[in-house]
Amino acid sequence: MGCHRENTVKRFKANFSIGQNILFAIIGIVLVILIVTGSIFYTSFSFRTDDLIEAQSREINSQIVYNFENYINSIIETASYIQYISSLYDVEDSYEFLQDKYLVNTEIKKDVAAVFLFNTEGKKILGNELSSSTRSSIKTSSWFMNALNEDLIYHFQAKGEKSLSADSNEEVIIISRAAEYYENGQEKLGVIRIELNSQAIIELAEKTNLGSSGHILFLDDDDELIYALGSYTPNQLKMSMETAIDNHYGSFSTRIDSKAMYMNITPLSRTRWRIVIVHDVDETAQAKKRMLIILILIFLGSIIIAVTVSVIISRRISHPIYHLREKMASVEQGDFHAKVHVSGQKEVVQLSHTFNSMIDRIRYLMDSVVNEQREKRKTELRALQNQINPHFLYNTLDSIIWLAEHDRSEDVITTVSALARFFRISISGGESFITVNDEISHVSNYLTIQKIRYQKKFEYLFEIDPEIYEDKVMKLILQPLVENAINYGIGDEQETITIRGYRFGEGVAFEVENTGYGITHEQISHIYEIMHGTIKASSVGLRNVYLRLKLYYGATADILISSELDASTTFKIIIPSELLQKQEVRP
Amino acid sequence: MKNRRNFIFVCLCIFLLTSCVDQQDHAGLILYKSTDPFIYNFARQIETYADGTLELEVFDSKNSQILQNEQILEAQLGEVTDLMIINPVDRLSSYAIINKQRELEIPVIFFNREPLQKDLALWEDAYYVGAKAEQSGQLQAELIMELFGSNPYELNEHDRNGDGVIQALILKGEPGHQDAEIRSEEVVKVFNKQGYTIDTLVEVANWERGQAYENMDDILQDYGNQIEVILSNNDAMAIGAIQRMRESGFFTDTNGNGQIDPSDENWIPVVGIDGIAEAVGLIKEGFLYGTVINDSDVQAQAIIELSEFILGKRSSADFSFELVADSYIWVDYKVFTLE
Known part of the structure; x- marks a missing residue:
């Protein structure tokens, strides 16, 4: 049984024609070369693209974070100066001087909307004129209480905070901090409040190019959204938020709303905020996809060319051989006058010439045998007649x-x-x-x-x-x-x-x-x-x-x-x- | 059958051997900036104590929180990390690190820069090892008070102008840095509390020797002969200031007794904090009056003992430090002077 099967397998193998063998060989070689080179090329291209995306996004991220940190440092410098100046002079004796120092900041610096000093009771000591509506709630505001609870640090707050200034009703970023001041020669504890125009932060973010769906989010330490800047759909915002909250911080590739994005979450120093920079890298990632499509097209094209070429080559080789075979078949039937005229590959032409001379030889031999037989029969017959x-x-x-x-x-x-x-x-x-x-x-x-x-x-x-x-x-x-x-x-x-x-x-x-x-x-x-x-x-x-x-x-x-x-x-x-x-x- | 049993036995042996060899735990040690001499020294001490129990992978964040974040994640990527020891760049950002560590379930010990108490309370496996900054300010103040005669109402010859007020220059570290704020504030507070009258000039030099050196230029021009004492938030800034002052003619052996000492006319008491090697050298030469040693050696020891304790390799009986509120180890500052 086993032997028998083996035989059939062998026969099956042997049954491929020259054309098929050439076809399979060429397709096999082409396939192997294409798959190997294609996958090597695609992998290295894809790695390079990924590296490029990562490097680019990180570069953008550090630039943005650097800008923001610089900005925050400059704000903190202002705040430190105000705090320092407040601790040097007595508000009773030098009220005009101090008030001037406070207000000059709002005048010189476009982004500083207002500066205040409150005492622990929430009463304004120094700074811009308060609008009438908000005076009572100061003592219970979170910015005020945070400053007193956790002194020594600056508290940043921005969720829907309105300016307390009489001149303005716009949304502001609040920086508050506990500070000492002197009143009637007595050291007292108070709270400094600096209001920043949120425009400054938005402008900083606008300078960067984050791709068509790139955006910047600001999250506070309770994972609440402070600002969302740039272009995004509500769904993208929601997904970006979720991803940022889940990951706390770090840099990684992700998909937001089925677009390839690179996300950088960085705690913004001194603020207890995190800046989430979502860089739209979909176009770059698309390049990968395009490369894959191009590779597949090249792949298919090469296969088609390979098949065509191998079919042509195998035809050119096998056709004369088929022709030769047909002629041989007619010789097999007894037609020794068949002459093979084959054009094509040199080898096949030579083969046909050889075949022709073989046929000639066979015919010559057969004729001489027939003649011999005829002579022999004649002689025999004569002998018999003579008997x-x-x-x-x-x-x-x-x-x-x-x-x-x-x-x-x-x-x-x-x-x-x-x-x-x-x-x-x-x-x-x-x-x-x-x-x-x-x-x-x-x-x-x-x-x-x-x-x-x-x-x-x-x-x-x-x-x-x-x-x-x-x-x-x-x-x-x-x-x-x-x-x-x-x-x-x-x-x-x-x-x-x-x-x-x-x-x-x-x-x-x-x-x-x-x-x-x-x-x-x-x-x-x-x-x-x-x-x-x-x-x-x-x-x-x-x-x-x-x-x-x-x-x-x-x-x-x-x-x-x-x-x-x-x-x-x-x-x-x-x-x-x-x-x-x-x-x-x-x- | 027999072969297979042998094979399993060999495998078991290899497993046991490798597990014996690999008994060291892995920890990432992240430094906010390794060019800071105090931190550099601190890291060496941590490595010394860790030798044999903890395998450390050390990272230098170069004072960049972005870089530090990447390094923290990199340190915990792939290779098994059992513990993170972090000297944060921005102490206010520690909440993000703690949240991440809680998610990764890898304990974290902070040192040198203290996270907010509420952040440290976010997770039971977040710890802080350090010294109380207040104490350093207090010790600095006490050192100077002693020098000035220990009587607030009758200052000795170190009150150079004899006005009964101590004119002090405070060299402040990075504004917003907890230690800088506390030290600058506390030292004044203690003087006031003890009844001393003190007039302070605060100069920010961001912990850096170079900045202190440069900033001293203007200060010496404006207040050169008014300053009676320099209180520096750290040794590096004190050293920078002394260098500049020496170039301006301070600290010379005016009485010719062969050494620089408080009896020389142009000697001004400068005190630092940290106790780095160079400061100790300057104290011995008489330039620096004294320093408050931020005892990094003991802190390093505390960090490693705490690590072993967290990793279950040290019993509480063996633990030579007190764990306050399950999260803090406080190490005392020490005064170092020539006496």
Whole structure:
């Protein structure tokens, strides 16, 4: 079983044509090269793109953070100055001076909207004029309480805070801090509040290019959104918020609303805020996708080219070979005149030339074999024809001597003239084929001689269809059968030998019938065996005829023997139709 | 069968061996700025104490919070990190770090810059090891009070103009830095509390020697002979100031006794904080009157003991520090002078 399967597998493998093999080989090579180079190229490109995105985003991030931190530092410097100046002078003695110092900041610095100093009761000590509405709530405001609870640090607050200044109602960023001041020579604790125009921060953020959907978020330490700047959809904002809150801080690639983004979350120093910079890198990431598509197109293109080229190459190679094969097939059928004219690859052309010369050689060899055979057959036939004559000649000469001894000159004359005619026909100018008419008269001469010799112990008659008189048949085929009929059929009683000739199919058949005891089946078989040469016998006549028939007319020519006991024995010669034509072929 | 058993045995041996070798825990040590000599020294001491118990991966944040954030994440990426020891750039940003560590479940010890109490309270595995800044200011004040005769109403010869008021220059570190604020404030507070009258000039030099050196130029021009004492928030700034003053003719051996000492006319008491090696050298030479040692050696020891305690390699009985409020280890400052 296993062996068998193995064999089929082998056969299956071997069954690929040259074209298929070339096709598979080229496609295989192209595929391997494309896959390897393509994946190496894409991976390195993709790594480089990722690195580029990361480097770019980080650079932008640090620039933005740097800008903001610088800004915050400058604000804190202002705040420190105000705090410092407040601790140096007594608000009672130097109110004008201090108030001037406070207000000059709001005038010089565009982004500083207002500066205040409150005491612990929430009463304004120094700074811009308060708007009337908010005065009462100061003490309970978170910016105020935070400053007192956690002194030493600046508190940044921006969620929907409105300016306390009478001049303005805009949203502001509040920086508050506990501070000491002197009133009537006494050190007191208060809270400084600096209001920043939120415009400054927005302007800082606007300077940066974060891509089409890039945005900046500010989150406070409770993960609440303070500002969202840049371009974003509500959904993107929501997702950015969630991602930022989940990650606390750091830099990483992410997807916001199915767009590739690079997110940097950085705590903004001193503020307890975090700045979330969402850099839209979708376009750069798209380049990766485009590269992939280009690679796939190159891939498909190369495969198509490879397939086309390999099909063409394999056609060019295999077509002449197919052509050659077809020609060889016709040679296989026996057409040795087929000439192969193949154009194409050098090897195949050479192969066809070689094949042609091989065919020429084979044809030459075959022709010479045929000629040899023909010569051989001619020689054999001559030999066989020549075998007939001596026996009969001895016997006839014997009987002529016997007739002459008994002074039967009449019979001698008849016999000798019949013998002369007999031999004329036998020789018939060297022809091997003679007309049926001549053949019959040859037998008739023979019978004339034999009848004289056998003292008229038999009668003979001819029943020949005149239609076949002019057909040419191999000569001297009837005489041996008649000789047989005389030798074995003639007994004490008067016998009759009947010679028939008639159209048999397209061919001709002759029958030689003699009356008498007939012969048994065993005897018939025995004769057949002698005829076929399986048994050697001294009588060569019948076998001689048989051999000659087969030699010239082929397998379908035959001699059939039939017998009715106590009635007759018949030898029938069948000369098939197509072989009649062969009369023309001269041996 | 036998082969397989042998194989398993060999595997087990290898596993045991490697687990023995790899018994050291890994920790990231993040420094706000390694060019700060105090921090540089501090880090060496931490490494010394960590030797054999903790394998440290050290990062220098170069005073950038952005860089520090990246480093903290990098230190915990991939390789197994059991603990983070962080000297934050911006102490107010520590809440983000603590939140992240809580998510990663990797304990964190802060040092040198103290996170807000409420931030440290965000997670039980966030700790702080440091000294109380107030104490450094107090010790500085006490050192000077002693020098001035310990009597607020009768100052000795160090009150150069004899007005009964101490004219003091305060060299302040980075404004907004907790230690700078507290130290500057506390030292004045203590003088006032003890009944001394003190007139202060505050000069910000951001902890840096170079800035102190440069800023002293203007100050010496404007107040050169009025200053009676210099109180510096750290040693580096004190050293910068002394260098500039020496170039201006201060600190010379006027009485010819072969050394710089308080009896020389142009000697002014300068006190620092931290106790770095160079400061100690200057004290021995007589230029720097004294320093308050921010005992980084003991703090380093405390950090490593706390690390071992957190990682379960040290029992509380073995623990030589008190863990205050489950999060703080306070290490005392020490005064260092020539006496």
